[in-house]
Amino acid sequence: MSLVFNEDQELLQDSAKNFVSQNAPLSVLRQLRDTNDDRGFDEKIWAQMIELGWAGIAIEESFGGFNFGHVGLGVVLEETGRTLVSSPLISSVLLGATAISYFGSDPQKKYLLPKVVKGQLLLALAVDELPIHSPNRIESFATKVDGGYRINGNKTFVLDGHVADKLIVVARIDKGGVSRQGLNLFVVDKKAPGLNIQRTLMVDCRNCANLSLTDVYVEEENRLGVDMGVDHGASRLARVLDVGRIGVASEMLGSMQAAFDLTLTYLKQREQFGVLIGSFQGLQHRAATMYSEIELCRSAVRGALLELDNLHASDDSVARIASMTKAKVSDVAQLVSNEAIQMHGGIGMTDEYDVGFYIKRARVAQQFLGDAAFHRDRYASLNSF
């Protein structure tokens, strides 16, 4: 498979680019922030995205999707990253729908996925319990009771957890807080008694939530993968998170490219000492370095998306390239967002100018589903060193 887009993918990219630049510029995010919007995303724009079919790109046709693959979803995420579009695309589609696709039984998929594609159902995935991403350290516990489970535990950094109709909660069924055994995913309704959802306003103007679950009752049929027994969890969860990591890396790629383009434009406009500052070698070399690093990120993201669509890829090979990509993209996101501020000088520090939005989003995205250090450690382990 080719690292260069084919015609269909190019068409999708062009249409996404046009849609985002015309309908969802960065000013939308600014407006959502300034008006303290209680949902944190623009519902009209989301409705249009649903209309365009974006929620179904990577979902099989038999479950209401368009079977266009993860490369397609990645293309769209990259474009929405350019203007920092805040939408449930990551929470509900990239993570929620993927969790259901990988874990769900056929009836669960048939019931839930078409609703996601049509925008009738918003999902959120609740994994982390600590401020540091550690998907194997799950203490939330599901006790078997008659007809289902009672879940107790706390979750943090749950993207769009405050607007989701259903929360997909990772909890363990056996004992032991760090074991890979016994992890299961439960679909919990937002109104379930005992579930407390606290919205957390993040620096990137998107929305997360902290959850606390006290004796929350979940019926057996709402445990994902009821037909698979209770012990299939950790490796499947890793695969779902890897899809998320690669998708988020696609979005980060679009954002870093936009921040870099903004910076490059500034270097070609701003005069000091009687010349354009872009003519200074001290800045040129740093710009050239950023360009090179962004190109490496683009290749990593494309390679990773292809691997997700490769039916013969093993979980380990997906894991390796996901960690490779998330580590690389996180490092470069840090570099580019820092340099973007510095090269803009004073104006880069002002709220009025857009570049600040990029550094804020970059840090949240870097941390989300594991930062560069987390993924280098995982990559080294996967490579047996």
Next chain:
Amino acid sequence: MQLSVFRADVRAWLDINCPETMRLPAVQDEVVWGGRNFQFKNPDSKIWLERMAGKGWTCPTWPEEFGGGGLSKEEAMILSQELSRINARPALTSFGISMLGPVLLESASYEQKLEHIPKIVRGEIRWCQGYSEPGSGSDLASLATRAEADGDDYLINGSKVWTSYADKADWIFCLVRTDVEGPKHGGISFILFDMETSGVSTKPIQLISGSSPFCETFFDDVRVPANNLIGGVNNGWAIAKRLLQHERTMISGFGLADSLNSDADHASIMDKVEDAAMHYRGDSGRLSDPVLRDEIAKFKIDSEAFALTSRRSLEESKKEQGPTATSSMLKNYGCELNKRRYELLLQALGSQALGWEGSGFKIEELGVTREWLRSKANSIEGGTSEVQLNVIAKRVLGLPDILNMRKGRD
């Protein structure tokens, strides 16, 4: 021809024609550079070269009328895949193939192509590159080697430096100044001549690694026929830059060292930095030094992303014509990666990577020492990393040239 048919044909041909010893991992002193005086260490190398050159497959995409393979890019890709499938060694490695040939095909006259291209394909003439001069390194266009018209000839005087393998080459492609008036870029010509011409002499330069791949080359009233000049008088700079793009693409391959799969039977502990690091610490399963572990992971991640970028650039260049200014990015990144690799190997091996010669060290350990030193040239040869960053800034990113801006104000 259908590509699947072509693949089957290639496979069948290779099966019969690639000698067994040519399917073993390449050995440095058996690399076939070709040329009038080339000694084949392994007789199979000669057979392999003759068979491949006979099909034009030493230069698969070059036109058949000049001896090339005449393959489409898709066919050439299949040939290269089939060659790697059987671990075939390159039949011929030369600057004629990687640097000179492509620009001759673009810029030379029909007669010039007919004269030189077939000899490159067959490995009959070994070429060297006369670019840098003692006073002209990064500022290559300031070169001063003079070519003065004298009847139907040019008389060439001056000297070149860092001429790779000048002492082994048959011919040189050389940048000379044919006009001393006007802007420096506008007075340069690209000319070819025989290294056996009277007045040419070479002197090897010993490097910090102890080896001498480069020479100083001197020209003292060297008489060269005027029709050896390529692309017209004073038009040499454009050709020179184009050739540099090809050279940079070639050198960027250094950055792929980590991602090459080595044959399990011939694997060395040095092939993977992490294996070496664990071996010299007596670790198994997990590297005990957490800082080095993180550094190696970072290096390998960059290497993988770089290998994907090389692949993507190759796929993109199919749509366009040959390498572009992004070759500077690949050259720069690939060289810096290779230097990082050797610095990490030094950390991995500790004092065993610091031997110079003699007992107490394995040959492959001494090899690391020498290659580490050699790698320092990667970011100097073919244009320094700083020059590559300048090229990216100006040609790819379109940032303004401060020299032009200041001139505009005078």
